[in-house]
Amino acid sequence: MKDREPLKDYKEKRDFSATPEPSGEVKESKDEPIFVIQKHDASNLHYDLRLEADGVLKSWAVPKGPSMDPKVKRLAVPTEDHPMAYADFEGVIPEGHYGAGTVIVWDSGTFSNTKGDDFSLSDNLDEGHATIHLNGSKLVGDFALIRTKRGGKRPQWLFFKMKDDYAKPGSDITSELPNSSKTGHSLKEVEAEEEPADLSDFE
8 A cells, every 4th residue: 555645635635725634744653553533524424544554544434433343344435545643633624625524533542453563554454454453542452444345446345343352232332422532522512613703792
């Protein structure tokens, strides 16, 4: 999954003079690799899974969000690589711009490759099968990313919890814990914070 300009698509889709999203750069963490799941109320509410690899955040849109129930397999559709700085982004992308809508950091933390430190996540993704151990505030334990459809413009993957001591059969974690792990705010609260003040109140 190497790319001479891994953030080219990300930058071409955005006008950074109008969107609060970070322009970012390719930059690897000094410690353990990070992950983030952002809840994104765009044209359709979905969750964005992002995993650090090769100095960027490899990204997938997960329409129904993650689950801690091993029986639940979630569709994950790859999107463009994002800069590392995006892991902290919460805010409102303006109407008329790519991805317009409200974004919160639903969960974040570090992860490890269950195959060991000698194995590259990028190589695993190229092979279409990666298993990772997440250390988040909401998602903990082993998860799998499996490619089910390779061809076409929209390859498809499955993202799901593996059976371990952290699994919670029958649970619905996105409903149980809907707010930001960063601030505790809901999507509506973040959107309200971004709304411009009504100047008529001061006249």
